[in-house]
Amino acid sequence: MPRALVRAVVDTNILVRGILRRREAAAVRVFDALVRGDFRPLVSDYILGEVRRTLREPDVRALRCLENNEIDAIVGALRETCEFVPGAYRDLDKVPRDLKDRPIVAADIEGGAHFLVTDDRRDLLPLKVIMLAGYRPLQIVTPGDFLLRIGAR
């Protein structure tokens, strides 16, 4: 019987670095695992919007001479590759952290994610696990830890 795939949300800066970086790094390996289908990636409009806006920032765009149509094609293919969740979950009062993290956590909870992959050491990683009644416990891990958990190449 096939093993059920791990479900995970990958934070915006890991996604963007995975798209742009060249050499082996945890962010690149997470992105490549996403493309290979080593885990079930979840995205929301909020996350895709952040990825698009970040790639369109002039200094980011200049890194790889990105064109608008190319950015749109990448974001479109990313949306089709991932499972889409609305990310509208609002009852996050039990997550005592910065407002900026809430839409990312919302997508995790709504999508029944096992993991949130991030390198946000200030706000998200210290939480380690978010447990909300009626939802799957959400583990917050670094890209390196996540790769170990899914046994990615």
Next chain:
Amino acid sequence: MTRGLAAIKERIEALPIEDKAQLLEAVMTPQMRLRLLVNQVRRRNDEASDRHVDRVVNRAVKRVRRAAGTR
């Protein structure tokens, strides 16, 4: 290769380049498309070191979040 497959291969090879591109687009999965796009992007502009990419991206994400009023 069976005769049927060989005939299909021959017909594809005979297509004009635009039709070949259209055919490729139609049979590519989103994963294949994403891999192709990202591989093209990663290969471009050797001057940007990976460390520099990290710094620029992290700063940009913070800016985007500030502008969206979520930070």
